[in-house]
Each structure stands twice: as structure tokens, then as C-alpha cells.
Amino acid sequence: MPLEITGRQFGKFAREQLLRQFEGIWGDYEQLHGISLFKFSNGNKFLTLYSSLNDDKWFYGVSDHYWKNWDEKTYMVLLLGDARECNYVIFDPEESQDLLNRIQPAQGKQKKIVTIQRKHKLGAIFTQGNQVFFH
16 A cells, blocks of 8 residues: 655655755755745745645745745745646746735735646746736
8 A cells, every 4th residue: 555645745845855956056955934945055045835736726825924025035936736746836036026016915814825727738937916827
């Protein structure tokens, strides 16, 4: 019987693999806040957010702690879990701020919700409101 892992465990595994990949480029990294924010020795930071596919969409909540304090060294990485595969999209600091500035906080919450809609063809990425589309 295959070992079942939770979405949270799979997200942690995917995050660790991504960080190791960039460690070879940007140097060692350290965890700064929660399970999502990491800083590399070159000063660049990754805010890594994981979501499992749900009804052909991925949903990410970005807390006010992050979006109110965004800086020019922070990249937003959206990890897209789908069954036992995980892909990612990296937004540079300017793209990250642009996307987050377009989104209003969720009703009654201090989070901004980013939604990614899966399309069958992957290619260009574009945003509309709080939605990110692959086209």
C-alpha cells in the first residue's frame, strides 16, 4: 500500500525542493517568518505559497504581514499542487507588488486572495483582478 501524504506535507516537500534548486544560484537560505518566507545569502527573499488544485483552481491567501511590507528583494512563488506533481510560478518583486496592488483584501479579513485558473494550454501568464491565467 503506497504511503499517503497530506497536502501540507506535499507542499513542504515541494517548497524544500524549490529552495534547494535556488540555493545553488543565490546561496544558502534561512527561514524568516512562518513556513513561507525565506531569505537567501544574496539578500533575495522568496514568499512561497502552496495550494492544491481544487475544481481547476488554486487559491492562495497572502496575509497583510507580507503584502503591507513588500520590498524590492521579495519574489512571490506560487506552488501549484496537482495530485502528486507540483509546478511553480515565480513573480519578481515588481510583478508581485503589481499583482497584490490589484487585489482588495478579502471581506472581513486581512488577507489578499490570489486565484489561479487552470487552462488546458500553458503558455503566457496574465492577470485580471485577483485572478492569474495561463493562456
